[in-house]
Amino acid sequence: MMRRVFLIxxxxxxxxxxxxYTANPSGEGDGxxxxxxxxxxxxxxxxxxESLAQLTITPDRSETYVGGPLSVTVTAQDxxxxxxxxxxxxxxxxxxxxxxxxxxxGWTILSDGAGGSGNYVEQRVTSSDGSASVTWALRAPSVExxxxxxxxxxxxxxxxxxxxxxxxxxxxTVGPVPENLPQISAEWAPPTKTLVGKEMVLSVPASxxxxxxxxxxxxxxxxxxVMTQQGDAWVGSLPTALSATEIQYRVVMTNExxxxxxxxxxxxxxxxxxxxxxxxxxxxxxxxxxVSLALCITLNRRFGRPAKAGTSEIKSTFNQPSTIxxxxxxxxxxxxxxxxxxxxxxxxxxxxxxxxxxxxxxxxGGV
Amino acid sequence: xxxxGTFHAVAVELTVGSFLLATTATLLRAMMALYPRLGDKFSTxxxxxxxxASLCGVIFGLLVVPFTIITGNLAAxxxxxxxxxxxxxxxxxxxxxxxxxxxxxTLGIGLWxxxxxxxxxxxxxxxxCQVVLMLSSIGGTLSRGETLTDLIGLPHLENSPDVGMTGxxxxxxxxxxxxxxxxxxxxxxxxxxxx
Numbered sequence: 001m002m003r004r005v006f007l008i009x010x011x012x013x014x015x016x017x018x019x020x021y022t023a024n025p026s027g028e029g030d031g032x033x034x035x036x037x038x039x040x041x042x043x044x045x046x047x048x049x050e051s052l053a054q055l056t057i058t059p060d061r062s063e064t065y066v067g068g069p070l071s072v073t074v075t076a077q078d079x080x081x082x083x084x085x086x087x088x089x090x091x092x093x094x095x096x097x098x099x100x101x102x103x104x105x106g107w108t109i110l111s112d113g114a115g116g117s118g119n120y121v122e123q124r125v126t127s128s129d130g131s132a133s134v135t136w137a138l139r140a141p142s143v144e145x146x147x148x149x150x151x152x153x154x155x156x157x158x159x160x161x162x163x164x165x166x167x168x169x170x171x172x173t174v175g176p177v178p179e180n181l182p183q184i185s186a187e188w189a190p191p192t193k194t195l196v197g198k199e200m201v202l203s204v205p206a207s208x209x210x211x212x213x214x215x216x217x218x219x220x221x222x223x224x225x226v227m228t229q230q231g232d233a234w235v236g237s238l239p240t241a242l243s244a245t246e247i248q249y250r251v252v253m254t255n256e257x258x259x260x261x262x263x264x265x266x267x268x269x270x271x272x273x274x275x276x277x278x279x280x281x282x283x284x285x286x287x288x289x290x291v292s293l294a295l296c297i298t299l300n301r302r303f304g305r306p307a308k309a310g311t312s313e314i315k316s317t318f319n320q321p322s323t324i325x326x327x328x329x330x331x332x333x334x335x336x337x338x339x340x341x342x343x344x345x346x347x348x349x350x351x352x353x354x355x356x357x358x359x360x361x362x363x364x365g366g367v
Numbered sequence: 368x369x370x371x372g373t374f375h376a377v378a379v380e381l382t383v384g385s386f387l388l389a390t391t392a393t394l395l396r397a398m399m400a401l402y403p404r405l406g407d408k409f410s411t412x413x414x415x416x417x418x419x420a421s422l423c424g425v426i427f428g429l430l431v432v433p434f435t436i437i438t439g440n441l442a443a444x445x446x447x448x449x450x451x452x453x454x455x456x457x458x459x460x461x462x463x464x465x466x467x468x469x470x471x472x473t474l475g476i477g478l479w480x481x482x483x484x485x486x487x488x489x490x491x492x493x494x495x496c497q498v499v500l501m502l503s504s505i506g507g508t509l510s511r512g513e514t515l516t517d518l519i520g521l522p523h524l525e526n527s528p529d530v531g532m533t534g535x536x537x538x539x540x541x542x543x544x545x546x547x548x549x550x551x552x553x554x555x556x557x558x559x560x561x562x
Contacts, residue, residue: 027512027513029511029512277529277531277532277535278446278454279532279535280529280530280531280532280534280535281451281454281455281527281535282454283532283535283536283538283539284454284455284458284530284535284538284539285454285455285457285458285459286458286539286542287458287535287538287539287541287542287543288455288458288459288462288542289458289459289461289462289465289542290462290539290542290543290545290546291462291542291545291546292458292459292462292463292466293462293463293465293466293469293546294542294545294546294548294549294550295466296462296463296465296466296467296469296470296491297466297469297470297549297550297553298549298553299487300466300469300470300473300474300484300487300488300556301553301554301555301556303481303483303484303487304470304473304474304478304481304484304556304557304559305554305556
């Protein structure tokens with residue numbers, strides 16, 4: 001009876017010990033996530049506590065055309081963050097939990113502002129006003145109509161997983177493509193990530209264009225690069241960054257009637273991780289292996305040594321004269337004739353005692 | 368094309384699994400040796416089985432370690448301080464498990480009759496297993512940005528010592544001398560007969 005009660009108590013404690021909220025304290029990582037975050041981030045959104053975050057969603061235009069550009073900036077502020085100061089921002093089309101990403105509605109995310117192309121971006125909030133901001137560059141769906149884009153945020157704070165949603169969002173009208181409008185092929189995937197010191201050459205398949213240029217901006221600096229036509233594509237290079245930074249760029253296409261530009265796309269320039277002196281660490285690793293192996297062997301030998309072979313045993317043996325073993329010389333003398341005629345003349349008694357037996361055996365005779 | 372990272376994941380699972388098996392078997396066998404009353408409840412074949420399991424676990428784990436290290440190197444895109452710590456801990460892990468194996472092979476199955484040796488082998492296994500878990504934890508941090516050891520507040524080991532190439536070569540030379548001395552100049556232990 002007592003055993004059962006004890007078992008039940010243990011089980012109850014185990015159940016109650018499970019925290020109310022589960023979360024990934026280090027975040028889930030940027031990517032494409034539905035409103036429920038795949039059940040992996042904060043579990044079901046219904047389990048999340050309320051976030052005080054004020055969300056604003058700002059598009060660069062309210063109307064675009066099929067396959068046309070759109071930039072959307074989402075800003076969150078006033079949220080109560082955990083010590084990690086990590087916040088995850090969503091760009092969504094609804095809060096159904098399934099199929100509510102912009103991609104599911106036909107939008108293509110060209111850039112998420114963090115070097116990727118997902119609808120979910122995590123940011124470590126380090127700004128003095130405690131705000132987080134993400135700009136997505138999108139390509140409109142291939143079907144005309146009105147599309148709603150909403151936003152949500154989730155983060156940890158005060159030992160709880162918290163979530164806020166702006167379900168109103170913005171309404172974007174996607175209309176028909178104007179005749180003879182300069183356009184970029186829907187197949188084009190703009191680069192969003194590169195390494196420091198690496199030249200970024202862009203090849204843009206633009207149609208209906210008589211001239212194409214690249215406009216870029218980075219940390220207050222800005223510029224424009226004229227692209228040259230090579231076959232069906234227009235080619236040009238962005239400035240090469242010498243340190244980790246972000247470059248926003250867009251493609252501006254013109255013809256006799258229109259001037260059209262893509263959405264602002266963020267190119268994340270990252271420092272390549274290089275392990276200095278990899279071989280130095282390998283040498284250290286081998287050294288550590290040798291030392292730990294030597295230590296284990298020494299300890300095993302020390303503890304594995306029989307007690308009778310210890311120093312104290314030897315000392316006690318030699319302190320008792322009666323226990324001193326007989327000298328082996330005596331035994332040898334007993335087995336060999338000192339006056340044996342086969343003994344070489346030049347050999348001393350001592351040599352004959354020690355080596356005589358072997359000598360006689362070498363001659364083929366007995367002792 | 369299967370990437371090196373996928374092979375690394377498989378190799379890591381094999382390595383960690385083998386060493387965990389070895390550690391568990393060692394600890395259970397040690398408990399049987401240290402608590403005779405407990406040992407009496409189980410058959411001799413159970414004791415022999417646990418000893419064999421620990422031995423097989425260590426040997427298989429050590430066989431997989433080079434594959435794990437090579438795939439890890441190939442999968443690592445560049446490297447950082449955590450990668451450096453992985454390299455250092457890999458050496459410690461291999462050295463400890465080699466020491467464990469050397470002890471078991473040279474002293475024989477009779478080592479379970481010596482209380483001191485049982486405790487020593489168990490401590491080596493426990494420490495080596497801890498190193499394996501730390502290695503896995505760093506791997507998790509590198510690939511997913513978090514690790515289960517976050518739950519118990521273990522550090523991420525984001526910094527690593529850099530003693531330079533000269534210091535590293537000197538460490539290598541001194542450690543080689545130490546190992547050669549131990550292997551060839553130290554009195555060797557005799558195999559313990561199982562009673």
